[in-house]
Amino acid sequence: MARVLIATDAWHPQVNGVVRSLDTTAQVLRQWGHTVEVVEPTAFASVAVPFYPEIRLAIPRPGRVYDRVRRFRPDHVHIATEGPLGLLVRHFCRRRGWNFSTSYHTRFPEYLKELARVPLWPTYRFLRWFHDAAGTMMVATPSLEKELTARGFRAPIRRWSRGVDLGIFRPRPKPEAYPRPVMLYVGRVSHEKNIEDFLKLDAPGTKLVVGDGPARAELERKYPAAIFLGYRKGEALGEAYAAADVFVFPSRTDTFGIVVIEALASGLPVAAYPATGPIDIITRDALGAVDQDLGTAVRRALSAGDPAACAAEGASYTWERCTRQFFENLVPVG
Structure with missing residues (x-):
């Protein structure tokens, strides 16, 4: 030892x-x-x-x-x-x-x-x-x-x-709490995470934000239709992932993005820019889409993403x- x-x-x-x-x-x-x-x-x-x-x-x-x-x-x-x-x-x-x-x-x-x-x-x-x-x-x-x-x-x-903690991040029944499709962001609510690219998307459905940070108050005022849930952890975080239809990762500066594999393990396809992390993880259409146009990535992920394939891929990250x-x-x- x-x-x-x-x-x-x-x-x-x-x-x-x-x-x-x-x-x-x-x-x-x-x-x-x-x-x-x-x-x-x-x-x-x-x-x-x-x-x-x-x-x-x-x-x-x-x-x-x-x-x-x-x-x-x-x-x-x-x-x-x-x-x-x-x-x-x-x-x-x-x-x-x-x-x-x-x-x-x-x-x-x-x-x-x-x-x-x-x-x-x-x-x-x-x-x-x-x-x-x-x-x-x-x-x-x-x-x-x-x-x-x-x-x-x-x-x-x-x-x-x-x-990934597979006891927490796993597919679950989806509640009918929000108009669908439900698009989810999890992470720090700050400008270097490029979250505003997600919030300003012209897309039907509901935008959920899990996390907190210095830009939260400003972004809540600017995007009143988005729902800011604050920090979640443990089972509450797992439930937030599983309630969504697609995970949106707008960052261009992360080196990996643990939230990406947590989303996959929860059965969510991922929409992201072709940046370090997503381009290494989202390697086929069943897992989501990477595109220089984030809205296009969301639409592709929703149409081609396979929840079972996402969950299986996420489960490989132990x-x-x-x-x-x-x-x-x-x-x-x-």
Whole structure:
């Protein structure tokens, strides 16, 4: 059995795919008998990100972080994020001559350009510096690997997919609560998620939004016909998926989109742009459609999508399978 240390600047109470992936992976590793230590921000003082107030950045004393890593005596170190904790653990490993792995979860260059008008090149330069020191960099999809390689990332790249809780995300009877077809979005309600492309579609039926974020109040006022349900989790989230007819994923900047495979597992075809994540997952008409015109993608997904095929595809994304990928990708510290 191995001792695995995971360093992450993203953790509860944040609700996003990064937190879900890391938390579930740690849980599965522990079930298999490994010892896992998660160095995460709730143990330290923190400050809110100015243009992203729901997210807080840890401001730890370096010595506290170094002592925690040293006392744990890890066999493997995985650095999941490029924030303050990730940087400190990276520095510790470099100083000790330890190997470590990283993972590329978030398109920070594109987010910073959208939210704060920061040019892409300096952020990508920083990310190359951060990840190129790793023994392995994990990415979720072939298209992301191809893109990062083209951008000059040199660390060895390995695949780490994502999983679905099939006890929650499964086909269920559809209630007649809303006019059909019911189009569903699940995720952060913020402008970098491109949600407005979904809300402004001229399409019959009902638009449901599950999630919250800084743009919610503005978008509720602007699109009064849409129904904003706020956060849902567990069975309530599973019921929201299963009540819909199509899942709409308008983001152009995600690296995977766990919500896409949750929708499939719930029997929903997916409509999306041909961006990283959807183009790797929605590979045939029975699963939905990707198109540069989101309205066209919705119509195609509704007409050709096969709920049984979607559910079968979604069921292939298990947390056990992707946790095995993660563990096999880890590099020994020595």
